[in-house]
Amino acid sequence: MAMHGNQATAEQTVATGRNLFNQSATNAAAIAAFARDISPQLPAGALNTNPLDLIAKSHDASFYQLIPQLILRIDNLEQLQQVLTAAQRYQVGLTFRAAGTSLSGQTLTDQVLVQLGNGFCYSQIEQDGLLIRCGPMVRGGDANSLLKPYGRMIAPVPASLASATIGGICANNASGMNALDTYQVLHAIKLVLADGTVLDSADPISVAEFRQHKAELLADLSAVAATLRSDTELSSRIRRKYQLKNTTGYGLRALLDFDDPLQMLCHLLIGSEGTLGFIAEVTQRTIALDPCSASAFLLFQDLQQAGLAVQALSELGRQVVGACELLDDNALTAVRHQVGVPPIVAGLEAGVTALLVQTGAETPDSLARQIALIEQTIAPMKDPRSLAFSTDALVCQQYWNVRKGVFPAVGATRAAGTTALIEDVCYPVARLTEALAALRTLLNQHGYADAVIYGHALDGNMHFIFAQGFTTEADKHRYQQLIDAVVCHVVDGFDGSLKAEHGTGRNMAPFVRREWGDKAYAAMRRIKQLLDPNGIFNPGVLLNDDPLVHLKQLKPLPISNPLIDACIECGFCERVCPSRNLTMTPRQRIVANRHLATLDAEGKAKLSADLLQHHDYQAVQTCAACGLCATQCPVGINTGDLTRQSRSLAQPEGKVSQALAAHFATVTTIAGMGLTLGHATARIVGAGRLQRLTQRLHPYGSPVWLSTMPTSAGALAFADEQNDVDFIYLPSCVSRVMGPQTDNPDPRNLTEVVRALADKAGLRFSYPAALTSQCCGLPFQSKGQFHASAAKSAEVLEVLWQQSQQGQRPVLVDTSPCAHKLLEDAAKDPRYAQLQLLEPASFALQYLLPRLQVTPTAHSIALHQTCSSRRMQADGAQLQLAMLLSRNVVVPQDIHCCGFAGDKGFQLPELNAAALAPLQSQVSSCQGGYSTSRTCEIGLSAHSGLIYQSLLQLLDQQSSAEPLR
Numbered sequence: 001m002a003m004h005g006n007q008a009t010a011e012q013t014v015a016t017g018r019n020l021f022n023q024s025a026t027n028a029a030a031i032a033a034f035a036r037d038i039s040p041q042l043p044a045g046a047l048n049t050n051p052l053d054l055i056a057k058s059h060d061a062s063f064y065q066l067i068p069q070l071i072l073r074i075d076n077l078e079q080l081q082q083v084l085t086a087a088q089r090y091q092v093g094l095t096f097r098a099a100g101t102s103l104s105g106q107t108l109t110d111q112v113l114v115q116l117g118n119g120f121c122y123s124q125i126e127q128d129g130l131l132i133r134c135g136p137m138v139r140g141g142d143a144n145s146l147l148k149p150y151g152r153m154i155a156p157v158p159a160s161l162a163s164a165t166i167g168g169i170c171a172n173n174a175s176g177m178n179a180l181d182t183y184q185v186l187h188a189i190k191l192v193l194a195d196g197t198v199l200d201s202a203d204p205i206s207v208a209e210f211r212q213h214k215a216e217l218l219a220d221l222s223a224v225a226a227t228l229r230s231d232t233e234l235s236s237r238i239r240r241k242y243q244l245k246n247t248t249g250y251g252l253r254a255l256l257d258f259d260d261p262l263q264m265l266c267h268l269l270i271g272s273e274g275t276l277g278f279i280a281e282v283t284q285r286t287i288a289l290d291p292c293s294a295s296a297f298l299l300f301q302d303l304q305q306a307g308l309a310v311q312a313l314s315e316l317g318r319q320v321v322g323a324c325e326l327l328d329d330n331a332l333t334a335v336r337h338q339v340g341v342p343p344i345v346a347g348l349e350a351g352v353t354a355l356l357v358q359t360g361a362e363t364p365d366s367l368a369r370q371i372a373l374i375e376q377t378i379a380p381m382k383d384p385r386s387l388a389f390s391t392d393a394l395v396c397q398q399y400w401n402v403r404k405g406v407f408p409a410v411g412a413t414r415a416a417g418t419t420a421l422i423e424d425v426c427y428p429v430a431r432l433t434e435a436l437a438a439l440r441t442l443l444n445q446h447g448y449a450d451a452v453i454y455g456h457a458l459d460g461n462m463h464f465i466f467a468q469g470f471t472t473e474a475d476k477h478r479y480q481q482l483i484d485a486v487v488c489h490v491v492d493g494f495d496g497s498l499k500a501e502h503g504t505g506r507n508m509a510p511f512v513r514r515e516w517g518d519k520a521y522a523a524m525r526r527i528k529q530l531l532d533p534n535g536i537f538n539p540g541v542l543l544n545d546d547p548l549v550h551l552k553q554l555k556p557l558p559i560s561n562p563l564i565d566a567c568i569e570c571g572f573c574e575r576v577c578p579s580r581n582l583t584m585t586p587r588q589r590i591v592a593n594r595h596l597a598t599l600d601a602e603g604k605a606k607l608s609a610d611l612l613q614h615h616d617y618q619a620v621q622t623c624a625a626c627g628l629c630a631t632q633c634p635v636g637i638n639t640g641d642l643t644r645q646s647r648s649l650a651q652p653e654g655k656v657s658q659a660l661a662a663h664f665a666t667v668t669t670i671a672g673m674g675l676t677l678g679h680a681t682a683r684i685v686g687a688g689r690l691q692r693l694t695q696r697l698h699p700y701g702s703p704v705w706l707s708t709m710p711t712s713a714g715a716l717a718f719a720d721e722q723n724d725v726d727f728i729y730l731p732s733c734v735s736r737v738m739g740p741q742t743d744n745p746d747p748r749n750l751t752e753v754v755r756a757l758a759d760k761a762g763l764r765f766s767y768p769a770a771l772t773s774q775c776c777g778l779p780f781q782s783k784g785q786f787h788a789s790a791a792k793s794a795e796v797l798e799v800l801w802q803q804s805q806q807g808q809r810p811v812l813v814d815t816s817p818c819a820h821k822l823l824e825d826a827a828k829d830p831r832y833a834q835l836q837l838l839e840p841a842s843f844a845l846q847y848l849l850p851r852l853q854v855t856p857t858a859h860s861i862a863l864h865q866t867c868s869s870r871r872m873q874a875d876g877a878q879l880q881l882a883m884l885l886s887r888n889v890v891v892p893q894d895i896h897c898c899g900f901a902g903d904k905g906f907q908l909p910e911l912n913a914a915a916l917a918p919l920q921s922q923v924s925s926c927q928g929g930y931s932t933s934r935t936c937e938i939g940l941s942a943h944s945g946l947i948y949q950s951l952l953q954l955l956d957q958q959s960s961a962e963p964l965r
Helices: 010-020 028-041 051-056 077-090 140-150 166-171 204-213 215-230 232-241 253-257 261-269 303-314 329-335 343-347 364-378 393-404 406-413 429-445 473-494 509-516 518-531 586-601 605-621 628-632 639-650 655-662 664-685 687-700 733-737 750-761 786-803 816-826 840-851 867-871 875-885 909-915 934-942 951-957
Strands: 070-074 094-097 112-116 123-126 131-134 186-192 198-200 278-285 292-300 323-327 353-361 387-390 419-426 452-456 461-468 710-712 727-730 738-741 811-813 857-863 886-890 928-931 948-950
Touching (some): 028 077, 051 586, 051 605, 077 094, 077 278, 123 140, 186 261, 198 261, 215 253, 253 261, 261 518, 292 393, 303 353, 303 364, 303 429, 323 393, 353 364, 353 393, 364 387, 393 406, 406 419, 406 461, 419 473, 429 452, 429 461, 473 509, 586 605, 586 639, 605 639, 628 639, 628 867, 655 786, 664 687, 664 733, 727 786, 733 738, 733 934, 750 951, 786 816, 811 816, 840 875, 840 951, 857 951, 867 875, 928 934
Parallel strands (some): 094 112, 857 886, 857 928
Antiparallel strands (some): 123 131, 131 278, 186 198, 292 353, 292 387, 323 452, 710 738
């Protein structure tokens, strides 16, 4: 088992940086001394020099790679201040990372990478939703979930909103289709300077102390502002450039927008990309959700006509046109075959360009007037095949699927070994038509004729995506020529922004002076000197004197495995991964796999072996293989497939798996006996003592006995005659083996609960033939035993097909993981297209609820929606059922998969514990917990203080056969 934390010495860190990765480590001796100094001041495990982790975190969503020499994890401001003090002492560079979704290389370093922990993940709604106060680790999507009941949302809407954190959104001043950014809505900020000084602008005491102790700094900022203001031409240029979206360099507008230097400082931190200070907390003003909205998918003959339409729509104002997204013909070609895209897209000829337009209003009447105004404005220009405005949510979602699918489509179809590179520029809207034509010509001239142009047209903010390789010098030279041409095109041709919303990073750092000019650049340099004189914060980012830094340390994307070659390393998968706070995320597993493939290809067997000693535990064993990553991945990669493949290669199928599959009834019998024996032992030595004993033995390979272990299920409930039933009931092998935990007041196994529900509903059921030997194959699949898995699945599907009379009778599969596995396998065989396989909640809503009288409980309940439920989109049905059964349903945030993963809760309990770390505090007010997976319920009970059981048990508890009198 690989170990994490302080066990690695500082000297080992330096050796890792110089030897393992075959590169010269920057500031290596100083980092070694820094590590020795800071280690005793931080909790155990805060320092990480695990070589595989250093590689895995050397990538972010950009196309650069810098390998850190040391990774630190901090959870509070006190730890941050200790780290800053040591970093100043040894002149060590610190780069902060939250989600790592930045596209321009902002969260990479070859010095010390500081990973923010859960201590920075907190939020507070204020003034009835008008304000939201967040720590930097709160994800944007989660903030919006909290605000939704108030009819509000945060202002920035970057495409990465679900994954990006508030800290990253603020540090990059990210925006989106509505042009609003954090700078415009900043209410208060808590920041930390390079010397450890904390300023909380919402706290009068903090403000007063800061003004006293940092009077010189504030005076210096005022002096810089005075210099800018005294230059009428320069100050006018700054104001004009911020009429466009602009994240190139530091936000000089702060020095003109505010007279108070403290407010200048607070706003300078926004968009500074972690180079001026640390953003510890932000309070921002929220914006209202439109009660009524409509979208249209408008077509135009060519890019020029679409540009003219954008210019006309921009004159209507934001209150009429809320969003206007442009997609050129290459973008439409890229997405035309994707699921959910309107059929009209597939038949469009070359040149046709689309505008996706959205409008929102307070009332239906106001909305209708705005739609009429928009249609009147673009009528002379639009193609008659345009798709009209719709208020239907499903239709609108279909329209927006086109926009959402552009980047994934390019990423998925690019040549293996290349990266999907996205640039981000902004033009004056009045010149958009001219700019788009010039941009297309430029791309064609440099060999990028297949590049896709799309973006937030209403702001003149356009993205262009192209596949780019960096394996040869010719590749790099072609890219260099393109970027040089783009800089001339944007800056000289249109006085636009080289970066509109993706941040300067390393990619545009060499061109900040070119866009802003010498005077403005000198002011930026002065700001950096005032706030970070020793260059501690994020060295190399945003301002960089190396004119070729954008062409260095480029990320290798080797062809390593067809299962993952399409990965664009965006990091969207990470937020749902149960092992993200224990070992690795899906992105990091892919990065590690690619690096190992590179070492093998280069014949560096020794370096590969050094990493492989950590790989099995970190990348393979602690992967839950739940597949939730695929639900977030723009190109649909399921990293669990890679994990199962690795397990299969490590332990090829043989006679053991064949024997287990062939004698499955014996396997389940032995498992039941094991539970009985375990509980007998627990009664003798005590359940707590048995758990502690097995935990001590766990490092030597012993499974852990949990105090929430179920009892043996005992006998199945009786079934009805085969020839006269309403549904087929397939109890999973887990339900046949595992009964309730010992302290559950309900002593029944799940088959007895289903029997009771069927009786109340007046329904009859039968079990599949040879039930004791039946299995969906999931236990075999998770271990990479694919043949055994397929054989068991095929066996049970055929039995269900026959007994359901070729799909005429529904089939209840009483646990979600088994239902999902069978649905996936059935979808591969057209014979089973009519087979009705239903997980518990869907079955209950469709067949039980219409026949039952339900009285919701007044108690709060916790609902765990399993990874399999989410993957087969049954989570909505589960929530619907839970809300019918309880007036207060709690679905804990940031828990997407419990990490129990079949038997990993016994074999790797640390995975389950890490995945469920946020659970107990969120369900403390609940009287019970419910789910649709028996194994998940074991871990959920262990880490919540509640008894978790099947959602069907709550339905039985809250229902009756006769209407209430």
